[in-house]
Amino acid sequence: MLESAEILVVDDEKMIREGCARLLEKIGHKVTLACDGIEALDLIRQKNFDIMLLDIKMPRLDGMGVMGVLKREQLDLLVLVITGFATIETAVQAMKAGAYDLLIKPFSTDSLRIAVARAVEHISLAREAEDLRRLQARSLKDIESEQSRLRTVMNAMACGVLVTDNEKTVVLCNPLVPRLLNMSTPDIVGRSAAHIIPQQPLVDMIDRVFAEEEAITALEQELPVTGSLWLRTRTAPVRDNEARIIGSVTVLQDITHTKEMEQMKNQFVAMVSHELKTPLAVIMQQVEVLLGGMAGAINDRQAHFLERARIRGQELIDLINQLLDLSRIEAGQIVSQQEPLDLVPVIRRVCDFLKPQADIKQQDLVWELPECLPQISADPGNMDEVFMNVINNAIKYTPEGGRIEVRAEREGDYVRFRIADSGFGIPKDDIPRIFDKFYRVKTDKTISITGSGLGLPIVKGIVEAHLGEIEIQSRPGQGTIFDILLPIIMEKTEENARPPSQ
Numbered sequence: 001m002l003e004s005a006e007i008l009v010v011d012d013e014k015m016i017r018e019g020c021a022r023l024l025e026k027i028g029h030k031v032t033l034a035c036d037g038i039e040a041l042d043l044i045r046q047k048n049f050d051i052m053l054l055d056i057k058m059p060r061l062d063g064m065g066v067m068g069v070l071k072r073e074q075l076d077l078l079v080l081v082i083t084g085f086a087t088i089e090t091a092v093q094a095m096k097a098g099a100y101d102l103l104i105k106p107f108s109t110d111s112l113r114i115a116v117a118r119a120v121e122h123i124s125l126a127r128e129a130e131d132l133r134r135l136q137a138r139s140l141k142d143i144e145s146e147q148s149r150l151r152t153v154m155n156a157m158a159c160g161v162l163v164t165d166n167e168k169t170v171v172l173c174n175p176l177v178p179r180l181l182n183m184s185t186p187d188i189v190g191r192s193a194a195h196i197i198p199q200q201p202l203v204d205m206i207d208r209v210f211a212e213e214e215a216i217t218a219l220e221q222e223l224p225v226t227g228s229l230w231l232r233t234r235t236a237p238v239r240d241n242e243a244r245i246i247g248s249v250t251v252l253q254d255i256t257h258t259k260e261m262e263q264m265k266n267q268f269v270a271m272v273s274h275e276l277k278t279p280l281a282v283i284m285q286q287v288e289v290l291l292g293g294m295a296g297a298i299n300d301r302q303a304h305f306l307e308r309a310r311i312r313g314q315e316l317i318d319l320i321n322q323l324l325d326l327s328r329i330e331a332g333q334i335v336s337q338q339e340p341l342d343l344v345p346v347i348r349r350v351c352d353f354l355k356p357q358a359d360i361k362q363q364d365l366v367w368e369l370p371e372c373l374p375q376i377s378a379d380p381g382n383m384d385e386v387f388m389n390v391i392n393n394a395i396k397y398t399p400e401g402g403r404i405e406v407r408a409e410r411e412g413d414y415v416r417f418r419i420a421d422s423g424f425g426i427p428k429d430d431i432p433r434i435f436d437k438f439y440r441v442k443t444d445k446t447i448s449i450t451g452s453g454l455g456l457p458i459v460k461g462i463v464e465a466h467l468g469e470i471e472i473q474s475r476p477g478q479g480t481i482f483d484i485l486l487p488i489i490m491e492k493t494e495e496n497a498r499p500p501s502q
């Protein structure tokens, strides 16, 4: 509400001018005085007024003349015409020409106060209405430009994007969606997702994100669409400020090329491994025959070279086996046979097997394992491979005379296996990368140590397939600690051991 208006009082009668000024200033308005139309217009051109009290009959330029100039020059202010009975007709014309109200002389202080109060309220309302109109116009423009920006972004995306409301009706999508999902029609906005999406697994996934009880953040799947077309789909709920699900958004990514490469790689690895492994096994057998003296006596020199050939051959077989393992892990086939397993004997066997290697380097390989540990659910062959790799690494990357300790203990719902060495350690920047395929840390200490960089990716793949975790702490020059956490099989409590009641 306008509290204090700028008011111009224009009248050739001094008494009226000053009487108006006194009253209006008393009620908080700012008043300027003019004694005729010419003076009034000069003032209006210099300064903004909210209201003008304008006498009709004045020398030089009268009220109607002023109204005419206001209109011509588009000067915007609210006019209250002051008129005597003699000029009332002219005053009515002034009203028609745009004056807001009229005061008939002689007027009381109350009628002046009321007329000005009404004019002030009118101005306030008009300004509020204008503010609202501007706000509305701006937000409509904002919405429009926001929508066009969104459309441009969505249309430029290399992925399909499909948005539904909480009724699972499609409210937004880009042109890639009907193409990727091989739909019969491109007009899918406004239609039920269940009716227009031909792939039932995707419909099911959209249904699942609406199932509040699962508290899903996003669901992913790989989806065969037509002959060779494969998609990776990711569906997430859209929530309002109060976390209620108000819709879903699905992103479709064409992974056909990746799938083809994966298939080719798997075929290649399987083929190469087979083609290499079979002849290599024959060569190894023949080397063993020669070394065992079954083809005639051999001298020490010959035995030395044959032994070197045997070691290199074995390394090659190990590498091929690692490649095969890795391609099985990547195909999700690593856990072949899970069974309840006590890992203590498995680790003891691995330590016994590796002890001679540690002895050669005069290292202390010690294992302190509890008599019994809670069982885990695992494939014994896989577990053998995990501990063989990690303990073997500890020996390989620890200098002569160092120490390697292997421990195990229960920790909540997990068993923590700790392999700690006093070796070369791993620089901080390399730690996140040592689980990458073929990644090997190259320092002057480790450069001469042979390896494939496949051991730890295999360990990670196996541990994760058993729902476990790996933690590493390492300090260059001081040593490394590998912690492997594997979940315990739920022990039988009285509650769940009881046979079901009839």
Ligand code: ADP
Binding pocket: 389, 393, 394, 397, 398, 421, 423, 424, 425, 426, 434, 439, 440, 441, 442, 446, 450, 451, 452, 453, 454, 455, 456, 457, 480
């Ligand atoms: P590699 O066949 O090279 O041993 P891994 O995948 O088993 O391959 O290990 C990857 C790299 O991690 C190794 O090359 C080595 O640099 C580093 N590494 C693994 N274990 C240890 C350890 N106990 N101490 C220091 N470095 C290690």
